[in-house]
Every structure is written in C-alpha cells, then in structure tokens.
Amino acid sequence: MTAEQLLTADLDSVGDARPEESPMVAAIRTSWALVEPQAEDVARYFYATLFAHAPQTRELFPVNMEVQRSRLLRALVHVVHMCDKPAELFPFVEQLGRDHRKFGVLTEHYDAVGYALVTAVGAFAGDAWTPEVHKAWTDAYAMVAAAMTRAASAERGPASWLGRVVAHERLGWDLATITVQTSEPLPYRAGQYVSVETPQRPRLWRYLSPANAPREDNTLTFHVRAVHGGWVSRAIVAHSRVGDTWRIGPAMGRMFVDPQSDREVLMVAGGTGAAPIKALVEDLTRRQNPPRTQVFVGGRSWDDLYDFPALRKMSYDNPWLDVVPVVERDDSESGAEIGTLADVVTRYGSWADHDVIVCGSPAMIRATVSRMLVAGTPLDRIRYDPFTLD
Numbered sequence: 001m002t003a004e005q006l007l008t009a010d011l012d013s014v015g016d017a018r019p020e021e022s023p024m025v026a027a028i029r030t031s032w033a034l035v036e037p038q039a040e041d042v043a044r045y046f047y048a049t050l051f052a053h054a055p056q057t058r059e060l061f062p063v064n065m066e067v068q069r070s071r072l073l074r075a076l077v078h079v080v081h082m083c084d085k086p087a088e089l090f091p092f093v094e095q096l097g098r099d100h101r102k103f104g105v106l107t108e109h110y111d112a113v114g115y116a117l118v119t120a121v122g123a124f125a126g127d128a129w130t131p132e133v134h135k136a137w138t139d140a141y142a143m144v145a146a147a148m149t150r151a152a153s154a155e156r157g158p159a160s161w162l163g164r165v166v167a168h169e170r171l172g173w174d175l176a177t178i179t180v181q182t183s184e185p186l187p188y189r190a191g192q193y194v195s196v197e198t199p200q201r202p203r204l205w206r207y208l209s210p211a212n213a214p215r216e217d218n219t220l221t222f223h224v225r226a227v228h229g230g231w232v233s234r235a236i237v238a239h240s241r242v243g244d245t246w247r248i249g250p251a252m253g254r255m256f257v258d259p260q261s262d263r264e265v266l267m268v269a270g271g272t273g274a275a276p277i278k279a280l281v282e283d284l285t286r287r288q289n290p291p292r293t294q295v296f297v298g299g300r301s302w303d304d305l306y307d308f309p310a311l312r313k314m315s316y317d318n319p320w321l322d323v324v325p326v327v328e329r330d331d332s333e334s335g336a337e338i339g340t341l342a343d344v345v346t347r348y349g350s351w352a353d354h355d356v357i358v359c360g361s362p363a364m365i366r367a368t369v370s371r372m373l374v375a376g377t378p379l380d381r382i383r384y385d386p387f388t389l390d
Contacts, residue, residue, distance in 0.1 A: 097148030270360030
C-alpha cells in the first residue's frame, strides 16, 4: 500500500470527532485548505521541482505520469495531516518505509521529496506561508521521513519477490482470478495485502490481497476487478498470461483475527473485499478452536457475488461459520438479503460484543463503519485497511 491509497480512502473522518489539533497540525491544515483548490497545479510544480532538484528520482516513477501526477503529493499531504495521530500514523508509515525498499529509495530521495513538497505548497500558499507554517510543514514531514527510513534500515528481508503467473481465469469481462507462485516463500499473514508490478505496466504498482492463507507451494491467488480508469487492474484482467513474471512487495496491513480474543467474529466483505475475507476464513479453519464467525458478503447484484459459492461451501464444512449473501437489488429470487451491506449488517444488531473486520472499497468501508458506530459497535473492535483498488 502506498500513501496515496490511505489518502484516497480518506477514512480519517470515520469514528469519533477529531481531538484538539496541535499548533503544528492546525497550521498545516489551514494552509493546505488555501492551496487545495489548485492541487493539480501544485502537483505539477511539485514534480517539476523534484526532478529539477534531484534528477535521479525520475527513474523511480513510471514513464507515463498521468496516473501518478497528483497521487504522491496528495498522499504526502494527508500523511502529514495525521501527525497528531501517531498511534495510527507511525505503524503505517513504518510499513511504507519497508515497502519502499523495492523502489531502491535512498535517504537522499526522502530529502528531495521533502524539499519539493514544502517548496510546492509554499509557492501556492501566498501570504499564508509564514515562517511558522513553513516550519510546521518541514517538521511534520521530517517526522514521517525519519520513521520510514528507520524502518527501512532495520529490515533485513528481501525488498521484493519474483513470482510466475501459473493460472489466469476470467470470471467476467471485468473480473479475473490470477494465481502466482513465488520463487521463495513470501512471509505474510492471512488478511494482509501486497503490492505487485506486472510486465504490462512496469513501475506502476497495484495493491492486492491474497485470497488464501499461506500455502506450502508458495502460491498466492488474487481476485482482480478492472476498475474504471485503472491502468493496472485492466491490464491484469485482460492481458495477464501464464508465464508472466510479477514483482511482489512485502506484506502490509493490520487485519487479522486475534487468537487471544474470546469474542465471536463478524466479517463484512464487499466486491473483491471477499479475497482477504476468504483468506481469513481459510486461516481460521486451521485453528483448533476457531471462534464462531458470521460473514456478510455483498454486491450490487447476485452476479457480483462471484465467490459466494466457495464461501458457502466453507460454511457447510465448518459449523462455526455462517455466510449471508447481500445484494442491493435482486431479480433472481436468490434468497439474499436486500440492501447495502451497511443496511443489512446493522439490521442484524449492533455487534458490540464481536470483533469486526470490514473489507471492500473505500466508500463501502466508510458507509459500513459509520453505520456500525451509530448502531453501537465500539470503534476499537473494528479493523479495516483503507486502500483503494488502483
């Protein structure tokens, strides 16, 4: 996951009201509010400054900057905004630091990015760019960069793994499952996600969750939906071929079922969010005493529940597991619950005594988590990884 995924998800507003801001964060947010309407121009200025100041950084980015242009800048801004939430921010940016080793990022690259960020925002902030605001941006970015570089320096594992595509199955015009076998074991936990680079889109990375718990044969199966405007997802669905070599980054994410908890579990999956849920359920089947687990898997129509049969079979084989299909519209008399996942899950209750995991698009996560909080689910019982599809 990159920082832009965290930004695009923008789940910072889910949950309790923001605590009182520190002067540093208040200065950053106030100045950015003035600059944000010109974000596209700021992004162009940012990259022009970065590549002029540190030409060697250009090779870290894809040849076509159309997709990339605004992402890094907006992501940096969002992460800097979170400096008043260190408990949430720093585990995430430490993961980012370890993940960015795959790009060959060096300490001087962080310095160059920080210089370009402060220069670009300052150029568009006008009279609001006071010495105090300049210092706030500089100090906040320095905190983030220091955490990332420390984590990267402490990591001793590979920066990335090579994997060969061994299966590619089209489930529809916009959906495919792809199985990749890595040459060496890639350490990950069920529910986590990895970044992938494909030969069809070099230097454009996409973030995918394996739909399986770790296997002895080092294979990972991914569910990929081609999203509108998604350069990488569309290429994976339409053009991946058996024999392709993928590069895979280290595992990230904090979704898991706590083996020390004695609570029952609720899992909510929308779209290809079914992939990490399936991996988590598979992992539970390996436990001696798995918790009672309720899974809601949803889509707009029955056709969107592409993996429901596999999940339902798992429920038949495991009496502790119950799987409920949810569709927003149903013309097939399938017996599914009707409504959005947020509607249906909260219709069943508050789930206050459960550990909750939510997977899906940022909009689905935002809607479901918000409704659950209103219904009475404690925020600290809910786990989700806010990242987008492309």
